[in-house]
Amino acid sequence: MQFKSIIGQETVKNRLLTSLRENRVAHTQLFLGPEGSGSFAVALAFVQYINCKNKTDSDSCGVCPSCVKFQKFSHPDLHFFFPTTTNDTIKKDPKSALFLNEWRSYLEQVKAYPTQKGWHEHLNVGNKQGTIYVRDASDIIQAVSLKPYEAKYKIFFIWMAERLHVSASNKLLKTFEEPPFNTLIFIFAERYELLLPTVRSRAQLVKVDKLPEHAIREALVSKKNAGEDMANDISLISEGNWNLAQEIFENADETQEYFLKFRQWLRLCFKSGNYLELNRFNSDISRTGRENIKRFLAYGLDITHNSILLNSGNIAEIKKSADELEFLKKFAPFINTANHAEIYQLLNEAIYHIERNAHAGILFSDLSFKLGDLLLKGRQNLVTR
Secondary structure, three states, rough: HHHHHOOOOOOHHHHHHHHOOOOOOOEEEEEEOOOOOHHHHHHHHHHHHHHOOOOOOOOOOOOOOOHHHHOOOOOOEEEEOOEEEOOOOOOOOOOHHHHHHHHHHHHHHHHOOOOOHHHHHHHOOOOOOOEEEEHHHHHHHHHHHHOOOOOOOEEEEEEOOOHHHHHHHHHHHHHHOOOOOOOEEEEOOOOHHHHHHHHHOOOOOEEEEOOOOHHHHHHHHHHHHOOHHHHHHHHHHHHOHHHHHHHHOOHHHHHHHHHHHHHHHHHHHHOOHHOOOHOOOHHHHOOOOOOHHHHHHHHHHHHHHHHHHHHOOOHHHOOOOOOHHOOOOOOHHHOOOOOOOHHHHHHHHHHHHHHHHOOOOHHHHHHHHHHHHHHHHHHHHHHOO
């Protein structure tokens, strides 16, 4: 990872470079930044720069043997520790060392912008939450005691330190406070308050802010070949989160399709008597497959949730494209205290039954009539207020 590949964060980059030039790099640093800010990528570019054989004033060369190994996340002096749990492969005593191949594969996939959700999905662990165990702490202490293999510094990355087990945190306090010579420890966290005070006090804080809109907009154009208008829309709704911006971009066609279909469905449910067209719509969507139907219904839940936010005056929390937002403004008044709880229940129950192989055509026929009645109930409530 080179600095030139990092999205935004110029202030942090310059601060790190200055600390190196002035020979005041802290041996233990806490990179605190929200998801998608690039805190992990910035630190990775920094340690690659430190160990580069042909560095310039502002970046690593990217081609020397050291840089190549760092870019493949496989340098022998680069040690990763991260939350793990049991899965189909590792059924007992999980720890980071057992998942290194999966971790490197995941980092390559996300270009060094990891997220907790993405990592858990990569491991296929369902709803289980990962932990950094005392077993990991023992491995860190053992690796710290060794001399660097070929680089100037041994590098330790402890990602999602909020997931450090208390016993693991306590075991590492002395290492954090006084690591051996030529050892650099980087701790990564998104929520400062979840770290033990004893851990926080032993690391120099490096704050990494969420990305500005212009940085995300420029990255979408240059890295994803997004059009200017789409890049601008996504930058406004992604809340400074590069991972979220990519997800929105990559799912833009699917989201637009769900938007158009859901709007069509609501109009058919709301209009009484147009049963032939409604039946045709239900037949068509019932043939799209279980997972697609679940995502369609989940989109309906999202629209309902955003309608309530809009009615409550929380428009800043709504992350929708211009077309979707315009639709929401017209639709939201019909989602009110008379029906919103029942609509939530109706859509959630539909997802539940689809997961259990209910007949989609019959389900959507029943669902359409019930939703139509609830929308009418919401309109009547709107009139009487």
